[in-house]
Each structure stands twice: as structure tokens, then as C-alpha cells.
Amino acid sequence: MSKxxxxxxxxxGIATSTVVANAVTEAMKERGITIDSRQCKATEVRSELNGxxxxxxxxxxxxxxxxxxIVTLAFLTGMGKTEALDKIEAELRK
Amino acid sequence: xxEALMNHIDPEAIVLGVDTDSREAVIRLLADKLxxxxxxxxxxxxxxxxxxxxxxxxxxxxxxxxxxxxxxxxDHVVKPGIALATLKNPVTFANMEDPDEAVEVGLVFLMAxxxxxxxxxxLQEIMATIQSEEAISGLMQASSLDDVAAVLK
Numbered sequence: 001m002s003k004x005x006x007x008x009x010x011x012x013g014i015a016t017s018t019v020v021a022n023a024v025t026e027a028m029k030e031r032g033i034t035i036d037s038r039q040c041k042a043t044e045v046r047s048e049l050n051g052x053x054x055x056x057x058x059x060x061x062x063x064x065x066x067x068x069x070i071v072t073l074a075f076l077t078g079m080g081k082t083e084a085l086d087k088i089e090a091e092l093r094k
Numbered sequence: 095x096x097e098a099l100m101n102h103i104d105p106e107a108i109v110l111g112v113d114t115d116s117r118e119a120v121i122r123l124l125a126d127k128l129x130x131x132x133x134x135x136x137x138x139x140x141x142x143x144x145x146x147x148x149x150x151x152x153x154x155x156x157x158x159x160x161x162x163x164x165x166x167x168x169d170h171v172v173k174p175g176i177a178l179a180t181l182k183n184p185v186t187f188a189n190m191e192d193p194d195e196a197v198e199v200g201l202v203f204l205m206a207x208x209x210x211x212x213x214x215x216x217l218q219e220i221m222a223t224i225q226s227e228e229a230i231s232g233l234m235q236a237s238s239l240d241d242v243a244a245v246l247k
Contacts, residue, residue, distance in 0.1 A: 012149075014213070015207065076224075
């Protein structure tokens with residue numbers, strides 16, 4: 001399977017998205033998927049979509065994006081983490 | 095990871111059993127502590143409140159006590175640090191994931207962030223702590239700095 005590009009978004013595009021990007025990249029590696037991770041502010045997602053396979057965000061995203069997206073706090077709170085990872089894996093294996 | 099969180103929290107900026115009815119009061123109280131201990135500028139409290147209004151930081155944890163991690167831009171920060179409050183009665187924050195949804199918060203970590211590497215480390219340690227139900231209940235029951243240190247060390 002080729003490398004998948006995931007855009008991680010949060011309020012500032014720095015702190016929270018880094019924590020989530022690390023958690024997801026590591027977990028997907030264990031599931032055999034290599035992620036090329038990018039980060040941005042949730043408000044800037046629209047201009048960062050080129051070549052992106054999936055968006056994972058901790059805050060609300062603009063509607064009508066052309067790329068599939070998952071908004072979840074699971075990687076911050078620990079709640080529903082496995083489900084979120086399953087969803088991400090399923091989306092990246094499409 | 096949670097072991098090191100105490101290293102980032104200033105003992106002067108820990109307030110236990112805060113009795114208040116608004117998130118604004120909690121944020122101002124903790125911001126004052128960080129200000130007095132030299133972590134933030136005068137503009138910090140207002141900037142945190144303004145950010146919270148548009149980019150809220152309430153995190154629902156699915157058990158008795160929820161958490162909020164208010165913070166703001168580095169311009170208002172002198173050096174990185176964390177203030178901590180446990181609340182006698184929960185106050186309402188908005189959900190980070192959905193600003194229209196209210197989260198009743200009993201534990202607040204106010205973060206002063208201006209160093210990219212340290213802020214990620216601090217956030218990661220806070221997240222590791224709040225993912226432990228044992229740590230949360232330990233903090234909520236803490237009545238002294240020693241109690242807090244025992245949970246976070």
C-alpha cells in the first residue's frame with residue numbers, strides 16, 4: 001500500500017494537531033499504513049487539500065470539503081480511540 | 095509521561111476546591127496566579143477568554159469529571175507553565191469538537207505556551223494524565239500540594 005497523506009487540523013495548527021498526528025501515525029504504522037502527515041489550522045483546511053487523502057481534526061471543519069474528514073477528540077481524551085482508529089484505517093484503505 | 099507533569103505546574107499556580115460559577119472566573123483566577131509567578135503578561139487573561147469564545151477547549155471524558163485546557167497565543171506569554179484548578183462545582187465550557195455543545199468541567203489546566211517543543215510535551219503529559227481515571231479522581235480529591243504531587247509525580 002502506498003503512503004497516505006493525512007492533514008491534521010486543530011485551532012492553531014501546532015500543539016493539539018501534533019499530539020494527534022503523533023498518535024495516529026504511530027497507530028497506523030502498527031496497522032501497516034505509512035502516513036505522510038501535514039498540519040494546519042482548522043480554518044485553513046480548504047487551502048491545504050492538495051494531495052490529501054483524509055483530514056483528522058479536533059475542531060469543527062468547514063462544510064463541503066472535497067476530502068473525507070474525521071472530527072474526533074479520541075486522541076486527546078482516550079475515549080473511543082479504537083473506534084476512531086478503525087474509521088481512519090478504513091478510510092485510508094479505500 | 096504523566097510522571098513529569100508536576101515539573102511543568104507551578105505550585106504557586108495550583109488552586110484546589112475553587113468555589114465559583116463561571117469559566118471566566120476560573121480562567122481569571124488561574125491567569126492571576128500565572129501572572130504573579132511571572133509566566134504571562136497582563137494581556138494573557140483577556141486573550142485566553144477571547145480565544146475560548148471562538149476556539150473552546152472543553153474535553154468531555156465520559157466519566158464524572160470533564161477537563162478544559164484553556165490557552166492562547168505565545169505573544170501573551172513570558173515563559174511556559176501550567177496552572178491547575180480543581181472546582182468544587184463544575185462550570186460550563188464549550189466542547190473543543192463542537193462549540194455549540196456544553197461540557198461541565200471540574201478540572202482546569204490553564205496553559206502558558208510559547209515554546210513549540212515544550213508545549214507539545216506539556217499537552218502530551220496533560221493528555222496522558224486525563225486519560226487516567228485514577229489520576230483524575232486523585233486530583234479531584236487532593237486537598238494539599240502534596241496530594242497533587244503524589245498523583246502527578
